[in-house]
Amino acid sequence: MTSAPRSPALPSKFALFMPLIGLIAWLSGEVIDCRPAQAQSQPAAFIPLGALARIQGEATVWRGETALPAKAGDEITRGDTLSTAADSRLLLVFKDGTQLTLGERAEAFIEYFVYNPIKKKGAAFVEIVKGAFRFTSGRIREFSDKRVEVRAGSLTFAAEGGDFWGGPMDGAYAFLLISGRLEVRNDAGMVRLQKKRLGSTIAKPGHAPDVPEHWNKDRVNQAVATIAFK
Numbered sequence: 001m002t003s004a005p006r007s008p009a010l011p012s013k014f015a016l017f018m019p020l021i022g023l024i025a026w027l028s029g030e031v032i033d034c035r036p037a038q039a040q041s042q043p044a045a046f047i048p049l050g051a052l053a054r055i056q057g058e059a060t061v062w063r064g065e066t067a068l069p070a071k072a073g074d075e076i077t078r079g080d081t082l083s084t085a086a087d088s089r090l091l092l093v094f095k096d097g098t099q100l101t102l103g104e105r106a107e108a109f110i111e112y113f114v115y116n117p118i119k120k121k122g123a124a125f126v127e128i129v130k131g132a133f134r135f136t137s138g139r140i141r142e143f144s145d146k147r148v149e150v151r152a153g154s155l156t157f158a159a160e161g162g163d164f165w166g167g168p169m170d171g172a173y174a175f176l177l178i179s180g181r182l183e184v185r186n187d188a189g190m191v192r193l194q195k196k197r198l199g200s201t202i203a204k205p206g207h208a209p210d211v212p213e214h215w216n217k218d219r220v221n222q223a224v225a226t227i228a229f230k
Contacts, residue, residue, distance in 0.1 A: 048075035049113040050094035056229050057088030057104075076110060083107040084131070089229050097138030098124060103167060103227040106131025121145045128152040132167025132226035135159065137180065154205070158183040164193075165223050172201040176215060176223050184209055199223070 052061075052074045059070035062081040068074070070082070076092055082102060084090050090102040096115040102108055107129035115122045122140035128150060135150050141161030150157040152166055155173070162180030166173070175184060177193035184191050184200065189208025191200055199215040202208075215223075 046075075046077055048095075049077055049110065050092055050098075051075045052090065053093045053099075054091040054229060055089070058085035059083065059088055059090045059102075060085075078110055078112060080110045081107060081129075082110070089227065091229075094124070094138060096122065096140045098140060099134070099136040099138070100126060101134040101136075101227045103132035106133060106167075108133065115140055119145075122148075124148045126150045128166065132165070132223075134163070134165045134178075134224075134227045136163040136178075137161050141180070154186040155202070155209075156185050158185070165227065167223070167226055169201070169223060169226075172203050174199060174201045174223065175209075176220065177212075 052059075052070055052072055055070055055072055060083045061068040061070050061074060061076065062083065063077075063079070070090065076082070082090055082092065084102050084104055084106050086104050088104050090106075092100045094100075094113055094115070096117075098113075100108060109127040109129060111125035111127055113124045117139070120143045122143050123146065124140065126135070126149075133150075133152075135157070137148060137159055140146050140148065148159045150159070150166075153173070155166075155175075157164065157166065157175070160181040160183070162182045163178040164176060164180075164182050165178060166175040168174070175182075176199040177196055179196050182193045184193070186202075186208065188206060191209045191212050193200070193212050195214075197215050197220060198212040199219070200209045200212045202210070
């Protein structure tokens with residue numbers, strides 16, 4: 001059994017997300033405790049946000065300090081951490097059809113997911129702790145009133161109904177827009193990707209993203225291979 005994954009801390013910029021306490025209640029029409037799961041003194045009711053659709057190799061769902069072997073069909077809730085072993089893959093499908101795919105030796109923390117088709121509002125927040133991933137927006141992309149963000153280290157991916165990939169590549173951190181539109185930012189700068197197959201890299205931690213460039217087929221395939229199922 002591997003040790004528990006790193007619990008995502010509350011960095012200073014996390015204060016920006018505290019208004020989500022009101023946002024989530026507004027989206028769902030009910031009061032929800034939006035503190036990280038490990039900070040709550042009483043366990044919340046289990047509210048499934050989606051389910052694991054496919055597993056290759058070995059994957060684990062960490063619920064607090066409890067490690068649960070992941071299998072297809074397992075429901076996932078807020079505060080869960082998903083991790084994969086070597087040569088493994090994991091596909092999580094949220095209730096609106098949004099998909100999160102993890103490559104090998106990857107880890108993701110499910111912060112929030114709210115989908116309200118009646119009010120046509122939604123929000124999704126996921127933290128990629130390590131490894132390669134692909135995020136594909138589902139029906140939430142059809143809402144004009146939405147907020148979808150994926151954090152990976154110092155980077156924030158703000159998706160506008162997009163399908164995108166991120167992960168280590170050739171000694172740098174890279175990301176690729178597969179479809180839709182995407183804004184990627186850190187403290188050093190920001191880039192917007194508005195055409196498919198535009199990609200960028202960050203050569204060193206703390207550097208701004210490079211100017212996006214059109215990736216050729218080989219480079220796209222190299223990226224997609226990191227999260228592709230066999």
